[in-house]
Amino acid sequence: MAKAKTKKANGAAAKAKSGAQPPIKKPGLVVNWLKGDPVETRSNSWLEWDGSWNLDAAFLGAPFDGAGTVRSGSRHAPDAVRYALPWYTTYSTTDRVDMNKLRVADIGDVQTIVTDMDTSYRNITATTKFLGERGIPVAVIGGDNSVSYPIVRGLCQAMPKAKFALVHFDAHHDLRESHYGAMSSGVPYRMLLEKHGDQVQGRYMTQIGITDFCNNPTHHAYARKQGITVISNIDAYRKGIDYAIDVALDRAKGADAIFISIDTDGADQSGAPGTAAPNPFGVDARDVTWTVRQIAANKRCVGMDITEFSPPTDVATMTANWAAYTVMNFFYGVASRKKK
Numbered sequence: 590m591a592k593a594k595t596k597k598a599n600g601a602a603a604k605a606k607s608g609a610q611p612p613i614k615k616p617g618l619v620v621n622w623l624k625g626d627p628v629e630t631r632s633n634s635w636l637e638w639d640g641s642w643n644l645d646a647a648f649l650g651a652p653f654d655g656a657g658t659v660r661s662g663s664r665h666a667p668d669a670v671r672y673a674l675p676w677y678t679t680y681s682t683t684d685r686v687d688m689n690k691l692r693v694a695d696i697g698d699v700q701t702i703v704t705d706m707d708t709s710y711r712n713i714t715a716t717t718k719f720l721g722e723r724g725i726p727v728a729v730i731g732g733d734n735s736v737s738y739p740i741v742r743g744l745c746q747a748m749p750k751a752k753f754a755l756v757h758f759d760a761h762h763d764l765r766e767s768h769y770g771a772m773s774s775g776v777p778y779r780m781l782l783e784k785h786g787d788q789v790q791g792r793y794m795t796q797i798g799i800t801d802f803c804n805n806p807t808h809h810a811y812a813r814k815q816g817i818t819v820i821s822n823i824d825a826y827r828k829g830i831d832y833a834i835d836v837a838l839d840r841a842k843g844a845d846a847i848f849i850s851i852d853t854d855g856a857d858q859s860g861a862p863g864t865a866a867p868n869p870f871g872v873d874a875r876d877v878t879w880t881v882r883q884i885a886a887n888k889r890c891v892g893m894d895i896t897e898f899s900p901p902t903d904v905a906t907m908t909a910n911w912a913a914y915t916v917m918n919f920f921y922g923v924a925s926r927k928k929k
């Protein structure tokens with residue numbers, strides 16, 4: 590009796606298999622609103638991926654926040670940015686240019702495990718290495734700031750002879766040796782300088798927005814000793830963002846590759862409130878976006894990250910919108926590179 594029942598059930602399954610598939614996507618986040626209009630390309634439609642690696646740029650999530658030392662929640666950032674992307678199209682009104690010919694895709698999230706730091710970092714590194722080897726500039730949404738270490742490590746491995754210039758927005762140096770002996774979101778750049786010093790050197794590195802009353806003399810001295818150029822929040826405000834961009838590009842002159850690393854707390858809380866350590870005197874969030882657009886236009890720019898965006902602390906999705914808009918400006922920079 591039981592046997593006959595099983596046979597019948599298998600038969601039904603076989604029948605279902607041979608039938609037409611229902612109109613569904615693979616499991617995962619599906620942002621299926623705001624498809625737009627035939628005359629425009631909405632970024633969410635633009636970023637739909639067909640599984641091919643024939644790409645000019647990629648969007649990637651690295652949702653690991655197990656190393657955050659204060660308010661966390663940045664593991665939710667990639668999906669929050671995906672929800673914000675449909676607000677934007679691929680057209681620049683300023684330049685009368687549509688970038689929709691650029692082949693860009695949301696390739697999903699790195700497989701991370703919040704309780705397993707080593708595996709998470711290994712997977713992040715393997716993914717950025719894979720992209721770097723294929724010459725695909727990548728915009729990564731973290732994650733806490735610790736993920737910048739495995740992200741850049743993967744790119745270093747992809748280009749083992751390249752010297753890397755870092756353009757780093759942050760309220761903090763993040764040059765701690767450790768947090769009482771442990772890995773944390775406060776150490777990634779020191780780890781790069783010390784473990785990958787043949788490729789990541791202070792003389793090519795600019796830290797922008799390092800904020801008064803958020804740091805200490807020891808780490809500032811370490812930055813100076815490493816030859817890092819530090820533009821404080823006050824200097825960025827008084828001298829203007831074009832000054833900061835000029836300095837960063839000047840420092841990057843001798844390097845083969847440029848990476849833009851943005852801690853959300855480097856941006857002012859008026860534009861990017863959703864972060865672990867909100868900053869009342871950060872760099873204007875629009876200026877951060879403008880810098881990304883300018884630097885991504887340089888053909889040596891191999892990627893960017895936005896870390897420490899924590900959706901649970903966001904206000905009316907403002908930070909998600911800013912992050913999504915900044916990523917669109919990264920892609921626009923890539924699209925505007927002069928063909929050689």
Ligand SMILES: [Mn+2]
Pocket residue numbers: 734759760761763774852897
């Ligand atoms: Mn940071």
